[in-house]
Amino acid sequence: MINKADQKIVYKTLFDSAAEGLVLVDTKGVILEVNNSLIEMFEYSFDELIGSEIELLLPLNLSNIHKTHRNKYAKNPRKRTMGIGMDLIGEKKSGINFPVEISLNHLSINGSIQVMALISDISKRKKIEQEQKSAEETLRSMHNITSNQNIDIDKKIESLLNIGCEKFNLPIGIIAKQNSDGLSLINTTLRSKDKSIIGSIKNNFCLKTIKNKELYHFKSLPNQSKKHNSISTYIGIKIITEDGIFGVLCFSSIERVIEKFSNINKELLKMMSEWIAAELYRENTKKTMEELNFNLERKVKDRSAALIESEKLFKTISRNFPDGTISVLNKDFCYIFVEGKELFKLGVTSKMLIG
Numbered sequence: 001m002i003n004k005a006d007q008k009i010v011y012k013t014l015f016d017s018a019a020e021g022l023v024l025v026d027t028k029g030v031i032l033e034v035n036n037s038l039i040e041m042f043e044y045s046f047d048e049l050i051g052s053e054i055e056l057l058l059p060l061n062l063s064n065i066h067k068t069h070r071n072k073y074a075k076n077p078r079k080r081t082m083g084i085g086m087d088l089i090g091e092k093k094s095g096i097n098f099p100v101e102i103s104l105n106h107l108s109i110n111g112s113i114q115v116m117a118l119i120s121d122i123s124k125r126k127k128i129e130q131e132q133k134s135a136e137e138t139l140r141s142m143h144n145i146t147s148n149q150n151i152d153i154d155k156k157i158e159s160l161l162n163i164g165c166e167k168f169n170l171p172i173g174i175i176a177k178q179n180s181d182g183l184s185l186i187n188t189t190l191r192s193k194d195k196s197i198i199g200s201i202k203n204n205f206c207l208k209t210i211k212n213k214e215l216y217h218f219k220s221l222p223n224q225s226k227k228h229n230s231i232s233t234y235i236g237i238k239i240i241t242e243d244g245i246f247g248v249l250c251f252s253s254i255e256r257v258i259e260k261f262s263n264i265n266k267e268l269l270k271m272m273s274e275w276i277a278a279e280l281y282r283e284n285t286k287k288t289m290e291e292l293n294f295n296l297e298r299k300v301k302d303r304s305a306a307l308i309e310s311e312k313l314f315k316t317i318s319r320n321f322p323d324g325t326i327s328v329l330n331k332d333f334c335y336i337f338v339e340g341k342e343l344f345k346l347g348v349t350s351k352m353l354i355g
Contacts, residue, residue, distance in 0.1 A: 021119035027074040029054045029067065032114065041121055043093040054117075059091045077106035077113060090119065099126045131264045138167045138268055146275055153283050154187070160272055161189040168265060170233060170251040170258075174198065175276065176206045177247040183207060186247065197254060201231065206248040209236035216266060217250075222257045233258045237269050241277045241284075249273045 015022055021038030025031050034049050042049075042057055049056070054070070055063040082088065082102040090100040101120040106113055145151065145159045161173035173189035183202050190198065209217035219234040235258075236250030249272060328337035335354045 018118075021121075023049075023054065023057075023117050023119065025054050025115050025117070027113055027115070029070050031056075038119060041092075041119065042090065048093075057090055057119075059089055059097055062089065073104065073115070074113070077104075077115060079103075079105045082117075090121075098123050128264075131262055134167070135264050135268055138163060139271075142272070142275070146279075153279055156279065157187050157276060158189065160276070161187060164249075164251050164269070164272060165189055167268065168235065168251050168258075168261075169256060170235070170253045171256075172197065172201065172252045172254075174201060174206065174250050174252075175239070175247065176202050176250075178210060178245055183210070183247065197231070201234070201250065201252055205231065205234045205236060205252065206250060209238060209248045209250065210245060215270070216261075218261050220257060220259050222259075230254065232256060235261050235265075235269065237273045239273050239277050239280070241281045243281075246277060246280060249276060 015033070016035045018035055018037060021041045022033075022035040023031060023038050024033040031049050031052050031054055034046065039046060039049070044056070055066055058066055080103075082104050088100050088102055089097050091097050099122050101122050103118045105116045105118075107116060108114070141163050142160065145156055145163070148156075151159070157175060161175065165171055165173045171190070175186040175188075176183040177186050183206050185198070185202060188198055205217070205219065215238055217234070217236045219231070221230070221232050231252050232254060233256055234250065234252040236248050239246040239249055249269070251269075325338055327335060330336050338354065
């Protein structure tokens, strides 16, 4: 069993090494103790925090209402999560606001009530939640377009490119098809005045996407944003059909720099690519079937015309045959063709015998 002196060392070590921000205040809201995580989170020094009011860590417009809530809590302290159902905001020394999650508890030290707050920076979680919400809205928009039977494939692809440009905040959208001598443009969306950049993207970045072993090809070039007609951000993905690599779907920008393309956005881009591949395959299959049906109908018509001509020829020969008849029977020895002068002599017609 450890003594009290060692206990204090243990508690102090646990307090200082906690991953979340910890702050201890008295009933008047004066900061008594903070740990290293809280110092890093709010960017103040230890000396700047100790002795200051807890409202130092809040936006100025929330200070007064927080003091009211703090005074109420001091009268009835208990363990609870702060601001349930509310978006809580902290403010760094630099003035940057960020979302936080706060849990409160109280303890008595030497007969004095003190309040312990555990503060978590939830910026990353909020960002992911916002991305997921935005992705869901994008998926709904994509579904509304792709499921609309009254829109042809060209219009659907154009709408899909517009959705991608808006979602990724990249103004240039391209679909390019791979062929024997490089790439050819299928569709483009250009929310930029400089149209000459399209050729550069197609012949440079799109080709690298095709050659890249990975499905995606992402480039962030911050130094290019100040150069004329140079790409700053590019994200491309292969369009793969059942016949292999069809081409590339990509989005890019001359001015905007994106340092990282999130996994959620990558999944959205992949879904766009897969939908385009499926539609292109379906359209190609449809055209192939239409061609097959057209060729089959033409062959049937040609064959029917040939049979009619043959029948006319047989009739002509039969009716001029000096004696007897000309007959054609199937495997069951049923007439399928019969003509001749002898039939007329007997008063029998072809219709009476056929079948």
